[in-house]
Amino acid sequence: MADKVRIGFVGAGGIARAHVDALSVVPDAEIVAITDASREAADALASKTGAIVYDSAEALAKNAGVDALFILLPPFAHGDAERAALDARLPFFCEKPVGMDAEQLNEFAAEVEKLDLLTSVGYMNRYRHSVNRVKDLLTNEPPILAFGGWWGGSPGNHPWWTNKSKSGGQFHEQATHTVDIARYLFGEAVEVYAAAANGFNKGIPNYTMDDAASVTIRFANGGIANLMTSASSNAGGRIFLDLHSLSHNFHFTEWENNVVIKTKGSDPEEIKGEEGIFSIEDAAFVAAVKSGDRSGIKSTYADGVKTSLISIASNLSLETGKPVSL
Numbered sequence: 001m002a003d004k005v006r007i008g009f010v011g012a013g014g015i016a017r018a019h020v021d022a023l024s025v026v027p028d029a030e031i032v033a034i035t036d037a038s039r040e041a042a043d044a045l046a047s048k049t050g051a052i053v054y055d056s057a058e059a060l061a062k063n064a065g066v067d068a069l070f071i072l073l074p075p076f077a078h079g080d081a082e083r084a085a086l087d088a089r090l091p092f093f094c095e096k097p098v099g100m101d102a103e104q105l106n107e108f109a110a111e112v113e114k115l116d117l118l119t120s121v122g123y124m125n126r127y128r129h130s131v132n133r134v135k136d137l138l139t140n141e142p143p144i145l146a147f148g149g150w151w152g153g154s155p156g157n158h159p160w161w162t163n164k165s166k167s168g169g170q171f172h173e174q175a176t177h178t179v180d181i182a183r184y185l186f187g188e189a190v191e192v193y194a195a196a197a198n199g200f201n202k203g204i205p206n207y208t209m210d211d212a213a214s215v216t217i218r219f220a221n222g223g224i225a226n227l228m229t230s231a232s233s234n235a236g237g238r239i240f241l242d243l244h245s246l247s248h249n250f251h252f253t254e255w256e257n258n259v260v261i262k263t264k265g266s267d268p269e270e271i272k273g274e275e276g277i278f279s280i281e282d283a284a285f286v287a288a289v290k291s292g293d294r295s296g297i298k299s300t301y302a303d304g305v306k307t308s309l310i311s312i313a314s315n316l317s318l319e320t321g322k323p324v325s326l
Helices: 014-023 039-049 057-063 080-087 102-115 129-137 176-186 277-291 301-320
Strands: 005-010 029-035 068-071 092-094 119-121 145-152 189-197 212-219 224-231 238-244 248-253 258-263 269-271
Touching: 005 014, 005 057, 005 277, 014 029, 014 039, 014 277, 029 039, 029 057, 029 277, 057 068, 057 080, 068 080, 068 277, 080 092, 080 102, 092 301, 102 301, 119 277, 119 301, 129 176, 129 248, 129 258, 129 269, 145 176, 176 212, 176 224, 176 238, 176 301, 189 301, 212 301
Parallel strands: 005 029, 005 068, 068 092, 092 119, 145 224
Antiparallel strands: 145 238, 189 212, 212 224, 238 248, 248 258, 258 269
């Protein structure tokens, strides 16, 4: 491989622009190709990076001479890009959530495993010192209960985020970060039950998602979590996750996942979340592609699929009114 890892972007929206900025401080990375459903968006991002624009993910994967793909798409748009990466045997980084179709996700995960393909998913909080400090403390004393949420105000008109058939809803698309932290700390989930509040937000174009939702997750270790979303908290939002084990209480706050750790018999410990977390996760993926050493990857595609399956199950529970086994 050349000195720099040649990267192709599939997607040129807001999250793609965030990764352009993140990769700009990763010396081993070079963005050389871009494709997007909007040629205008692709051209705009290409003008910033000097990359060549391709008409499709398949054309980019076959012809651009890239070492890896960054798949930076909304939930409903996944499928063709992953197929292109698999067919070309290209390592890929995929933004969360990795899709909405459980059957397709399981199919891709099986192919990734069969090909032993290097992958990473954008659950950047797994790279935070705060989250890993808590994980270390829970190694020999498992978590028992978690309570958390991602609350925001009533949204405006959005081309896809407020359309549940395209985003999967707020719990699937946005609170997936909190779901993933819970999975990372508790282990695998075995059952999901969800309830939603609707009919409070009115007059919002293209709005089909829930105003609020509450999801109970039961984990294989015996612990439980109640995670909530709100798209109707107009007096102020919050992002938080509280959990405890027998001897510890943990209080995560804000997008950065700052944490206060209270341990029985000790003074509280406080850890602030890192800035530039996108650069940290992107650098880990680029280093793995360049060296072949995957030890720095915190979330593989298989991990990303398992987290998405929790919120897919929550939507099924909302439809049926019944618990859903995983």
